[in-house]
Amino acid sequence: MTGFDYAWTALTTTPAAFAAIAGVIWGMIGGSLPGISASIAQALLLPFTYGMDPTVAITLLASTYVGAEYGHSIPAILINTPGTHAAAATVADGYAMQRQGRGGEALGISLAVGVAAGLGGWLLLVGVTAQLADFALLFRPPSYFALGILGISVIATLTDGSLVKGFISGTIGLMIATIGTDPISGVSRYTFDQPELLNGIPYILIMIGVFAISELFVQTSEPEWERVPGSIRIKLPRWKMWKEILPSALIGFGVGSVEGCMPGAGGAIASFMAYNEAKRWSRNRAQFGHGAPGGVAAPEAANNTVACTTLIPTLSFGIPASNSTAVLLGGLLLHGMDPGPLLFTNHPDFVYGLFGGLLVANISLLFLGMLFMTPCLWLVSQPKPYLMAGIYAVVFSGVFAISNDNFDLGLILAAAVLGYAMRYFKFPVLPLVLGLILGYMIESNLRRSLVISGGHWSIFVEDPVSAILLSIATLFVAVAWIRNFLQMRNNAKQAMAAA
Numbered sequence: 001m002t003g004f005d006y007a008w009t010a011l012t013t014t015p016a017a018f019a020a021i022a023g024v025i026w027g028m029i030g031g032s033l034p035g036i037s038a039s040i041a042q043a044l045l046l047p048f049t050y051g052m053d054p055t056v057a058i059t060l061l062a063s064t065y066v067g068a069e070y071g072h073s074i075p076a077i078l079i080n081t082p083g084t085h086a087a088a089a090t091v092a093d094g095y096a097m098q099r100q101g102r103g104g105e106a107l108g109i110s111l112a113v114g115v116a117a118g119l120g121g122w123l124l125l126v127g128v129t130a131q132l133a134d135f136a137l138l139f140r141p142p143s144y145f146a147l148g149i150l151g152i153s154v155i156a157t158l159t160d161g162s163l164v165k166g167f168i169s170g171t172i173g174l175m176i177a178t179i180g181t182d183p184i185s186g187v188s189r190y191t192f193d194q195p196e197l198l199n200g201i202p203y204i205l206i207m208i209g210v211f212a213i214s215e216l217f218v219q220t221s222e223p224e225w226e227r228v229p230g231s232i233r234i235k236l237p238r239w240k241m242w243k244e245i246l247p248s249a250l251i252g253f254g255v256g257s258v259e260g261c262m263p264g265a266g267g268a269i270a271s272f273m274a275y276n277e278a279k280r281w282s283r284n285r286a287q288f289g290h291g292a293p294g295g296v297a298a299p300e301a302a303n304n305t306v307a308c309t310t311l312i313p314t315l316s317f318g319i320p321a322s323n324s325t326a327v328l329l330g331g332l333l334l335h336g337m338d339p340g341p342l343l344f345t346n347h348p349d350f351v352y353g354l355f356g357g358l359l360v361a362n363i364s365l366l367f368l369g370m371l372f373m374t375p376c377l378w379l380v381s382q383p384k385p386y387l388m389a390g391i392y393a394v395v396f397s398g399v400f401a402i403s404n405d406n407f408d409l410g411l412i413l414a415a416a417v418l419g420y421a422m423r424y425f426k427f428p429v430l431p432l433v434l435g436l437i438l439g440y441m442i443e444s445n446l447r448r449s450l451v452i453s454g455g456h457w458s459i460f461v462e463d464p465v466s467a468i469l470l471s472i473a474t475l476f477v478a479v480a481w482i483r484n485f486l487q488m489r490n491n492a493k494q495a496m497a498a499a
Helices: 003-013 016-031 038-049 054-071 073-078 088-099 103-138 141-158 163-177 203-220 239-260 266-281 293-309 311-317 323-334 348-371 373-380 384-403 406-424 430-453 464-498
Strands: none
Touching (some): 016 038, 016 373, 054 103, 054 323, 073 293, 088 266, 103 348, 141 430, 141 464, 203 384, 323 430, 384 406
């Protein structure tokens, strides 16, 4: 069967198309709430994907990402409140247009450009990811171990904040991954005579705790957000407007295409880079920050491109490029899909079914974005305590429905406290989640490699793929250390000069 046949079969014989539409709707609703990012909207859905077909479940989660990228622009444009860091670049010109009475026009630009950029990102996803399947036969246990080390190193060095904090966060994730039964000998470890821990701590509980519940803790302690002023109607751009915003949109698409494929980059970096480059190359750069349509088009194009291209490293190598793809990676493992070089070989029906679902999601976003604008606006206008209480109820009822075990609720609360503490002390959360997800792959392939080599560590440099991946990981760490050292020296010089 060809890729088209697999996709058509998935869309016509499973509810994948309906899951794509439902994911877009949920993503828009979640994204329109300040503080509820795409990753949190996905994490809230994870408990409800149990029992679903893998293609349907992952399509639902991936489509939520697509819908949330547009949903984030709603509070950013209308109430000057970016739901996430990625939407912050849209605030300057989007809210300025709203104050000029052009809020509907700004939302229309965000929607139209986002759909076009999302379709372009989808084409890149299908074209590039399929080619990477040829690497499948080159990977052996040492290669998979090195791939896991590369993933931890890249994420830990590219996340915002201290490099040391990034590695500490990743190490905590690896430590949590060792709880349960030893993958080689079968001996129980760190279970403290609790039978519930023999199979380890499920990814879903940690992700819901550190992403969703900890963010709810933060939102609960912050003041009420601003209400949406009056009624807004989306106004899609006409040809004259398209000619004005097309250069900025193309810049955003280009930046999103590159940044989305880079592990650790994500939509925030892409949106700000796109905004800066669009302003740099614009003939009307003085308008940026004062209601320039291009200032909305560039970051929104980058955001929606990243929503598809960020899946390239996730599906091909099992390395998530953002919090959202980390949750998606956990969903893949939850449903028995091992992301990486063999995914295309072992599960082509799943991969191409997911591609078909994402195409439906990006196309339907244009119509659903206009249709569900009113419910999103109504939701943003509701009192914040009621919304937070409702989300708490959804999370805990969904988790309890999985196993009917209060122990899982306790684990989620513990993970939420850990996530809140990490946010408070500015530790990145993504390395922890990635360490938890990749922990089994790293440990099991380390042990298998040593069994194959008779205990000789040289197998990791004798295997060519492993040697290349470990060299790249070392390079990332070295560059990050040098960058941090230079930054600390510059800060010290500035402090001495100020004194």
